[in-house]
Amino acid sequence: MGVVTLCLFLLLAVVVSGILARILPATLPRPLVQIGLGALIGVFAGVRVELDPELFFLLLVPPLLFLDGWRMPKDELFRDGGAILGLALGLVFLTVLGLGLFIHWLIPAMPVAVAFALAAVVSPTDPIAVSAVAQKVPVPKRMMHILEGESLLNDASGLVCLRFAIAAALSGTFSLGSAATTFAWMALAGVAIGGAITWLVITGKALFARRFGDDSGSNILVSLLIPFGAYLAAEHVHASGVLAAAASGISMTFVSSGATVGAATRIRRRAVWDMLEFTLNGVIFVLLGEQLPGFFSMAQQTALSIGRPSAWWLIIYVAAIVAALAVLRFVWVWVSLHLTVLRAKRLGTANTGSPPRRIIGAMSVAGARGGITLAGALTLPLSMPDGAPFPARDLVILLASGVILTTLVIAAVGLPILLRDLELPSDDGATGQRDRARIVAAKAAIAEIERVQHEIAEEMGNADRSTEIAARIMDQYRERIDSLRGDDEHRWKQEQESWLERRLRLAAVRAERQAVSDLAQQREISLTLADQLGRELDLADARLTRLNV
Structure with missing residues (x-):
């Protein structure tokens, strides 16, 4: 009974956050409102949710990634595939390597493997907050498509890097060859499983419907079950369940186009997924806010554990990590966009010179972190193989939470400023x-x-x-x-x-x-x-x- 009451309480909080987001100033996006409301619940309501990372990933992540993959414009995804892969793979690996070394230099008390784990945790971006800001700001469509495609893929690459970092921390060894092989298997097998499950389910359902008839309820329920099936099947064979869920959503665009589904069913299915998207996004950020008071209450003790007398040092560390993330992202975006323009000029397809500086700045500011980052931090084991506590686990969780809040605020404040009065080209x-x-x-x-x-x-x-x-x-x-x-x-x-x-x-x-x-x-x-x-x-x-x- 307590679990049911808690779930209803969270859903009520999501509804209230939606109302408050419309009442409060437009510069305050809904995710920040939901985090603040969750923090108030954690402080005053006496509600404490024991967040199980595996359950969090299973219940909340697959349907959202599936929906992002399903609704993302596929022509833009393929057209900007180079830029998206560069951000989702190249930038993530650069962030893990560069930021991991920087964190270890900044906090010598944190072991190298744990520093790389923290870097892997904060490397994936979260498009939910950016989408909320984009409702109030005219974000260029192509830029938004690149950000959406990046978020689909960098969750998987960041979490895979996190898995390797945890394994290195537990065993004390790391093999680059083994890591590359494992990453290739997890990525390729995850994508293949996600696409295959979608094709099998939709094709089989269509064949059954042609012979025995069908109804809208079963069609909608099947679409809800596909991402969970893809995620569980991929995880069962040690592939990337995150990539499987995203790939299954991308496959829905192509597979379902040939299936016989009535117009009324498509309308109802779209409405159900809209409601589910709003609910799950809201629950993620309310849960994140609810966890923050407990994390911050141990800030002083965590600072003492690394030889710092005050919790203010943690704020300095968060600011330094966010600054390093911003520099790495800005450099990567600047180089990537200039190379794209140079290649377009060589092919004779470029109409302008260098990319607008405000677009480069907006792409850098838009790298907000969210629920995936928190869930990744919570997946760190509690103890080492010998029974000793996992080193700096509380510190990783605190710093990751600080990075989430800071990047969300920067995106909420920075994007409207950078994109205000920006002249967007007409799409003739x-x-x-x-x-x-x-x-x-x-x-x-x-x-x-x-x-x-x-x-x-x-x-x-x-x-x-x-x-x-x-x-x-x-x-x-x-x-x-x-x-x-x-x-x-x-x-x-x-x-x-x-x-x-x-x-x-x-x-x-x-x-x-x-x-x-x-x-x-x-x-x-x-x-x-x-x-x-x-x-x-x-x-x-x-x-x-x-x-x-």
Whole structure:
């Protein structure tokens, strides 16, 4: 009963945080509000959640990574794959190596392996806070796509580095060859398992539905279970469950496009995932805030354990680590963007000179840390193989918590300043694609209306009446008045004509959606645009289907 009450209490806190985030100034993003509310709960409510890192990862991380992978624009992901991989892999490895050495130099009492573990913990970025800030600030779309893609992959690379650092701390040895082999297996096997499970589940469900029928509830439930299945299957074979969950979400875009799913099911599924995303994101940050009072209460004792007389030294350490993270990220982004521009100039595709300085600064400031960092710090073992306490474990947790808070504040304050009044280039290519897609869809709808019109004429033996329906679509309000004022015979004729009209419209809408899907599969329009148009057509399909029932 206590666990249920606690869960309901956390959900209530998430709802309250959403209300407060709208009342408080726009510069204060929702994650900071949720952390503050969680801290108040931890101080005054007497609620203490024993956060199990394995349970945290299993219940909260897979569905969020799955949804990020599913909804992320795939064309942009593949187009900016080099930049994303550079940030998710190259920058993470540079951060672990450079920051690990810096932390050991800064805090000699912390063993080298533990310093590398702390560096691995704070290396993954968290896009949730940046997304919350982006709702108030016009973040360039391409920049946001790169940040989203980076966060999908750097969680896995950072956690893999953490695993190696913990193993080195426990055993006292480290093998670069073994680490490289293990990393390759975890990454490749995780991606393969995630994609395979999505394909098997969606394809099998579609085959079953074609033969025995289907319902929206089971479809939605299957989509909820896929990320957990991918995560558990990958972890069972010692691969990366984090990458498996992200890969399964990316695969959903391609696998589910060919599955037979009704428009109403797609709308309901989207609504369920929206609610789940809001809830899980909120729970993560409320839990993070709830843990902070307990961590900070041991700050003085932790400072004494490393030979420092005051807890203020921990603030200095956090500031130094955040500064080192910012420098490493700024240098990497600066070099990466300049190399990208240089390569584009060589290919003759660049229209401008050097990248805007504010974009480079914004990319550096946007590297906020979040729940993955805290969960990674809590996965440090409590003791060594000989029974001795794990060295500097409390210090790692405290410093990681300080880095989370500081980077969130920097992102909340820095991004609006750097991106204010930034002139964003117009996306003429997207407008042309949208126009082309609508034209092709309209032609497909006209062709389908003509086909269904002839089909209805053969069924009813009245070609003139079915032909007149197209003209009556332009005069809907007049028909509504006539139908309400007319006699029973006239009302029956109006109902029959309305049924014919809905049937023609429904056929046209479904033909439009199929045409848009075909354009996306042929790579003539982007998958992002196809998804946007598909949502509009789903709403029309669901309304017409409901009226026909």
